[in-house]
Amino acid sequence: MSLFRRPALSHPPFRPPRFRGLRGALSWAVAAALLLPLAGASTAHAAGTADTSAAAVAPGAGYWHTSGRQILDAAGQPVRIAGINWFGFETANYVVHGLWSRDYKSMIDQMRSLGYNTIRLPYSDDIFKSGTVPNSIDFSNGKNTDLQGLNSLQIMDKLISYAGQDGLKVILDRHRPDASAQSALWYTAAVPESTWIANLRALAARYAGRSTVIGIDLHNEPHDPACWGCGDVATDWRLAAERAGDAVLSVNPDLLIFVEGVQTYNGVSGWWGGNLMGAGQYPVRLTVPDRVVYSAHDYATSVAQQPWFSDPSFPANMPGVWDKYWGYLFQQNIAPVWVGEFGTTLASTVDQKWLAALVSYLRPTSTYGADSFSWTFWSWNPNSGDTGGILKDDWQTVDTVKDGYLASVKAALFPGTGTGTGGGDGGGGGSTAACTAAYTTTSDWGTGFNASVTVTNTGTSALTSWQVKWTWPGSQQITNMWNATYTQTGASVTAVNADHNGAVGAGSSASFGFGGAPGGGAVPSVSCTAT
Secondary structure, three states: OOOOOOOOOOOOOOOOOOOOOOOOOOOOOOOHHHOOOOOOOOOOOEEEEEEEOOOEOOOOOOOOEEEOOEEEOOOOOEEOOEEEEOOOEOOOOOOOOOOOOOOHHHHHHHHHHOOOOEEEEEEEHHHHOOOOOOOOOOOHHHOOHHHOOOOHHHHHHHHHHHHHHOOOEEEEEEEEOEOOEOOOOOOOOOOOHHHHHHHHHHHHHHOOOOOOEEEEEOOOOOOOOOEOOOOOOOOEHHHHHHHHHHHHHHHOOOOEEEEEOEOEEOOEEOOOOOEOOOOOOOOOOOOOOOOEEEEEEEEOOOOOOOHHHHOOOOOOOHHHHHHHHHHHHHHOOOOOEEEEEEEOOOOOHHHHHHHHHHHHHHOOHHHHOOOOOEEEEOOOOOOOOOOOOOEOOOOOOEOHHHHHHOHHHOOOOOOOOOOOOOOOOOOOOOOOEEEEEEEEEEEEOOOOEEEEEEEEEOOOOEEOOEEEEEEOOOOOEEEEEEOEEEEEEOOEEEEEEOOOOOOEOOOOEEEEEEEEEOOOOOOOOEEEEEO
16 A cells, blocks of 8 residues: 655644654553444344334435534534544545555445544545546455546545435545645645636536535645735635635535635634634635635644643643634634544543543533534544544554544434445335344454444434344343443343434434443344334
């Protein structure tokens, strides 16, 4: 496989490179109780089914718009983006990374099973060139067979289509002008502004009418000499965002326009793309109202040192830092804020405290629902050198500590456009909601085991909640469960959806997992009740 590397910066206060090779193991001293399963391919063993007449419209359908600090779906219901970055299209592989190890569908299914509802897809303008050929894709043993012979944009079509079937939304991120390096401004000598805008328009037109793509992040991490509100057409990122945003909306007026910050405003510097201090006084104005979502990036010491990390009051000082740079836009009901990137290796205590503080600042879904900051974590990929990823280096195993930090801010999944994930047999239909549950033993080492259960909506109405029941023939006891809550009496177990995955669109699926002891033994029969 080939990995993209970016040259390091010479000064710490700004955004350094992320793709510097693989990192080793993370610190497991924090959140040890949040152990989750090893993710991997396995076979579903048992399924049960039940019907109910309960029906509801799950949040997230159709195109979205904004109202004050909230993002609303086509029906006016608040939604929260709680997603993941999956990079690669912006590198010299010209396609998402990891396809050298796995089938793309299995990774999208795994994202959904972990409770991520949105994918941010970075790309470079190189993918629009006729000579660009995606590489490092494994087609053996049936993997990625439907991607053979396709160019980058056609592969992107496939990913977006399957993500939509699975109920995930997609944000397209113009990450850099070409695969060689990131750029401070939205244009370079080789890729002028006219090319940037033409390619944005082409993407907007390509996905018009496909509401899986909810919007476009116009340019990743503008930084010095980019300015905000300075009035210089060559460097004022706010004015450039207005030109590009209007161009996108001229061909697809339903899209959200995600606008990142800059590095420096009025002499105050922060993370690349993370400084939105000027947006209050100088907002982005578009011809179509209620389309702007501001985006910030925020990182920890595994990326670079910042003065606030050495403040004696750290981490208590961090909410004030975030308020100053971007949080005020949400707090004052000016506009929605999406933290499009944040991540860390978690190797240091400082980073662990930073992530815990940031997750708290983003507001727990159980308390605030969708009236919260939206986010996409950096990254799904393990090969981000200074952050690592949700997956470990084998591209299969979940970093359960890192994923566990995000549990409180995960949010409702969205209705799918068809059957993406598998799960169980038969069940339901007509005008009622119905579900099946498929029980899978993912690993068993004799003294303990991990298992997962996939709940699939087999009816034509959306589920609002579900519960799964089974009785073990042996003495197994659950030791921990994720993405659901449970009660166990003797050998009988009842599992109920978590807050973020109770809503399941027709044809879509949700999953939960658990660990137990002793060994898994015989697979029980399971039943699913949709409520």
